[in-house]
Amino acid sequence: MELNFKEIFTATMVLFAVIDIIGNIPIILSLRDKNGHIHSEKAAIVAAVVMIVFLFLGESILSLIGIxxxxxxxxGAFILFFIALEMVLGVTLFKEDESSSDxxxxxxxxxxxLAGPGSLTTLLSLRAEYxxxxxxxxxxxxxxxxxxxLKTSSRLQRFLGKNGIIVIRKVFGVILLAIAVKLFAENIQELFN
Incomplete structure (x- = not known):
């Protein structure tokens, strides 16, 4: 398997837009306030393991249930579309339970x-293309x-400011919206062929 830097760059940007780590800084800061400390290493490792396992086993799991x-x-294109709408319009469509435990x-x-429905769906789509x-x-x-x-979220918030985070979130929301439309168009054609 040969590494293709164009594919890596494109896939990285798609995942970056879906994960939306910059846009999630306010959520990360509120979790940090509630719990005192967030284990950045643990969060990153768990997210990586979930994504890589789903990358290898996701297709098998889907075929097992007939999809x-x-x-x-x-x-997944629908999920990405709604996540992008949240980012661009500043509305909340998906409610998440708050956790105050360790x-x-x-x-x-x-x-x-980090490793949610949007990123897992995106991984399978990327695997089909790259x-x-x-x-x-x-x-x-x-x-x-x-x-x-995660390690520098407080400093990033001070550096970018509230408006900077909003602008970045909206820019990546538009990019994600375009990705959702492309993903939908390519795969809907395959369903009817």
């Missing part, structure tokens, strides 16, 4: 914020970025 990758990708690094941070090695490299790059952002 093909194209059907899952179309469903497991904040795992739930809700590692799952479902080589497995390139998708794994994109996961690793994103986990490194996630870890850095």
């Amino acid at each position: 093909n990758v194209n059907e899952f990708a179309v469903a 497991l904040a690094a795992i739930f809700p941070l590692a799952f479902p914020m 080589s497995l090695a390139n998708v794994i490299a994109a996961i690793i790059v994103n986990i490194i970025i996630v870890y850095i952002v």
Whole structure:
């Protein structure tokens, strides 16, 4: 398997937009306030393991329940579309339970914020388009970025400011919206062929 840097870059940007770690800084800060400390290493490792396991076993699990990758990708395109709408319009469509236990690094941070339905769906879609090695490299790059952002979230918030975070969130929301439309268009055609 040869690494293709264009594929790695594209897959990294897609995952980065879906994970939306910069846009989640306010949520990370509120979790940190509630729990005192978030284990950044644990959150990053758990998210990486969930994503890589799903990358390898996701298709088998889907076929076991009678769903093909194209059907899952179309469903995922809808999820990405709604996540993008949340980012662009500043509305909340998905409600998440709040956790005050010591497991904040795992739930809700590692799952479902980092390795949630959007990123898992995206991984299967990326696997259908790109080589497995390139998708794994994109996961690793994103986990490194996630870890850095988790470790420096307070400083990033001060540096970017509230408006900076809002602008970044909206820009990545538009990118994610375009990705959702592309994902839907490509896979809906495959369903009817």
